[in-house]
Amino acid sequence: MVERVIATPEALALIRQLQQEHGELMFHQSGGCCDNSAANCYLPTDLTVGIRDLKLGEVGGVPFYISKTQFETWKHTQLILDVIDGRGGTFSLEEPTGKAFHTRSRVFTPEEQAWLDQHPPQDMAPDFS
Template identity: 40%
Template sequence: MNRVDLTAKAKDLLLELKEKHGDLMLYQAGGCCEGTQPQCFRKGEFYLRYKDVCIGEIEGVEFWVDKDLFEYWKHAHFELDVIDAIGAGGFSLEVPLGKTFKVNYRIFTQDELQQLSEVKINL
């Protein structure tokens, strides 16, 4: 069972960004402002913290989550979506396109919790 999936709009945008920028990564921080939305970077241009968690890969893009946020949301499924808006800041690659990634959450069922994919920890 995947911990993260994406909408068709988010898939289209990720593919557009990959074509323009190459390999990408997504990062969801637990802080305020820019930390309230997932950020998209060229792979390797954002430095992960010790024990940050990769909850999965979508369209070949790793989705990393702040270690503290993961502890809070480890029982939730993430669905990457996109809206037509400019988010809290300008570091994410989709911002110049007038787009902002966002995450929709839902709690896993008990059956789903038993079938979850393993996460990868940054050490």
């Protein structure tokens, strides 16, 4: 199995810290409009995911979403959630900590891409059946 999104130990530690403080969390990879192009951490009630989003996977047990248009740009890369010192996006829960989630990436190998092509990410479109 190939993971589309993974997290560094530093990111996992910050996730645990935020979970202790806030409870259930979610990530959404920002498209860069108003608040950078980073993975933003939210409470599940703070952002609605739906017909325009895909679930890439989970990091630290926290769901990680991306818009379908962003996915088209990043689909050949594994997203690596990391942490840097400094202030991140003002919409993201880690902003007051002095740390910021930072998205790195690496290109999938041809073998990984072949597997991923057979296993698309979860479409978040509502099921009305």
